[in-house]
Amino acid sequence: MPHEAISVFDMFKIGVGPSSSHTLGPWRASQRFTRTLQKKNLLLPTRSVKVLLYGSLAKTGKGHGTDIAVLMGLCGEDPVTIDVNSITSKVQQIESEKKLMLNGKKQVDVEVQFLMRESLPFHPNGLSFIATCENGVEEIETFYSIGGGFVVKENEDASGAQEVDLPFPIDTADDLMHWCMKTGLSINEVVMENENTWRSESETREGVLKIWQTMKECMYRGCHSKGELPGGLHVRRRAFDLNKKLIQHNNYNDYESWTNTITHGGNSFQYILDWVSCFALAVNEENASFGRVVTAPTNGAAGVIPAVLQYFIAFCNGNDEDKIIRFLLTASEIGSIFKKESTISAAMGGCQAEIGVSSSMAAAALTESLGGTQRQALMAAEISMEHHLGMTCDPIGGLVQIPCIERNTMGAIKAITASQLALQSTPDFARVSLDKVIKTMWDTAKDMNTKYKETAEGGLALNIPLGLKEC
Numbered sequence: 001m002p003h004e005a006i007s008v009f010d011m012f013k014i015g016v017g018p019s020s021s022h023t024l025g026p027w028r029a030s031q032r033f034t035r036t037l038q039k040k041n042l043l044l045p046t047r048s049v050k051v052l053l054y055g056s057l058a059k060t061g062k063g064h065g066t067d068i069a070v071l072m073g074l075c076g077e078d079p080v081t082i083d084v085n086s087i088t089s090k091v092q093q094i095e096s097e098k099k100l101m102l103n104g105k106k107q108v109d110v111e112v113q114f115l116m117r118e119s120l121p122f123h124p125n126g127l128s129f130i131a132t133c134e135n136g137v138e139e140i141e142t143f144y145s146i147g148g149g150f151v152v153k154e155n156e157d158a159s160g161a162q163e164v165d166l167p168f169p170i171d172t173a174d175d176l177m178h179w180c181m182k183t184g185l186s187i188n189e190v191v192m193e194n195e196n197t198w199r200s201e202s203e204t205r206e207g208v209l210k211i212w213q214t215m216k217e218c219m220y221r222g223c224h225s226k227g228e229l230p231g232g233l234h235v236r237r238r239a240f241d242l243n244k245k246l247i248q249h250n251n252y253n254d255y256e257s258w259t260n261t262i263t264h265g266g267n268s269f270q271y272i273l274d275w276v277s278c279f280a281l282a283v284n285e286e287n288a289s290f291g292r293v294v295t296a297p298t299n300g301a302a303g304v305i306p307a308v309l310q311y312f313i314a315f316c317n318g319n320d321e322d323k324i325i326r327f328l329l330t331a332s333e334i335g336s337i338f339k340k341e342s343t344i345s346a347a348m349g350g351c352q353a354e355i356g357v358s359s360s361m362a363a364a365a366l367t368e369s370l371g372g373t374q375r376q377a378l379m380a381a382e383i384s385m386e387h388h389l390g391m392t393c394d395p396i397g398g399l400v401q402i403p404c405i406e407r408n409t410m411g412a413i414k415a416i417t418a419s420q421l422a423l424q425s426t427p428d429f430a431r432v433s434l435d436k437v438i439k440t441m442w443d444t445a446k447d448m449n450t451k452y453k454e455t456a457e458g459g460l461a462l463n464i465p466l467g468l469k470e471c
């Protein structure tokens with residue numbers, strides 16, 4: 001049985017908002033289906049394509065843009081390279097004509113069905129593609145979007161295990177600690193050694209910096225975009241006003257000068273707290289607007305890690321490429337342990353699997369970046385998740401806006417608090433290990449009522465229907 005090997009670029013994927021499981025995953029699935037048609041020479045003979053969305057993809061797919069994602073994927077568009085400003089007009093044209101250019105080559109009829117009452121047994125995020133050819137022959141494939149943009153095809157190994165032999169195979173936090181103790185390497189150094197299996201160190205560094213570039217562009221854009229978010233909930237963007245208020249009358253013209261201004265603008269608790277919230281709000285407002293984001297480990301939770309990393313850069317002397325790379329490597333390892341031992345899918349585990357995991361990833365990365373030991377870093381990850389256990393997923397109207405956007409601010413602040421707690425503690429006295437809290441999270445996920453797992457059938461989603469404003 002191959003060891004499940006997850007790279008930093010599996011955990012951090014550049015894509016389009018608002019959801020990794022409901023947008024990016026289905027987009028990837030539809031690209032895979034299109035590739036199958038191409039491989040079997042069925043692109044040109046295809047007359048129509050029908051997409052069936054099941055379970056959580058049906059229930060919250062409208063708000064999460066699942067239909068938009070599959071249509072874009074069928075057109076041959078890629079979430080990494082598409083001009084996000086072109087998506088709305090493309091989708092409007094497809095919806096009015098009920099036709100699209102399959103992989104940019106053949107015009108076909110298209111239909112997306114939301115099967116609200118049907119769910120596939122393997123995973124709540126199932127979707128099937130049915131292509132019908134001119135001669136009546138059908139090509140059918142079913143996929144599951146298992147969280148964080150990961151996709152598996154029916155009957156494929158759900159772990160997505162890759163056939164590579166890593167120098168330091170890691171499934172659990174104990175495994176990670178074992179390698180750190182045995183080699184004397186820090187967490188990020190262990191991760192880099194493993195990454196060297198896939199590519200050269202310079203390629204990894206370049207890729208990780210590209211991830212950060214995308215994160216910071218997203219954050220900067222979010223701080224400078226105003227208006228209302230799409231979807232009908234009439235949520236007003238807040239990062240714009242908060243940024244304006246905090247930056248006062250200081251001049252800046254790009255990310256670097258903006259960060260410099262932030263660093264020198266104050267150091268009170270309230271000032272720093274407001275900025276961390278602003279960073280997280282900005283990313284997730286962009287995410288809710290179908291903007292370009294990085295899954296970290298999901299889109300709904302995409303703001304936590306950039307917010308904590310930007311906090312480290314602006315307020316903890318972290319503006320250095322090496323430090324940024326180390327931060328993201330450590331964060332990715334914690335996320336991959338959660339994926340292997342539990343889940344990063346809200347449809348499987350509620351919001352603890354998204355915001356909880358991202359906060360835990362950020363907490364460990366910040367702790368190591370601030371000079372904490374490997375054990376303190378894992379302790380921080382544990383503390384952060386411990387205080388997200390049981391958190392439900394109940395997005396109003398199925399949109400990744402309320403409670404999602406504010407929840408990223410909470411995840412970021414909890415990560416910083418967890419990091420400080422760990423840095424001020426002796427891990428020898430900790431009673432709960434990271435592995436035990438991950439097991440508890442998974443047990444809680446299994447016990448959680450389905451209505452709290454990204455169905456918009458419980459919690460806030462039930463009490464605040466779409467279109468109504470809470471006073």
Ligand code: SF4
Nearest residue numbers: 300346351354393404
């Ligand atoms: S409530 Fe949490 S898990 Fe659910 S969509 Fe929002 S951020 Fe994601």
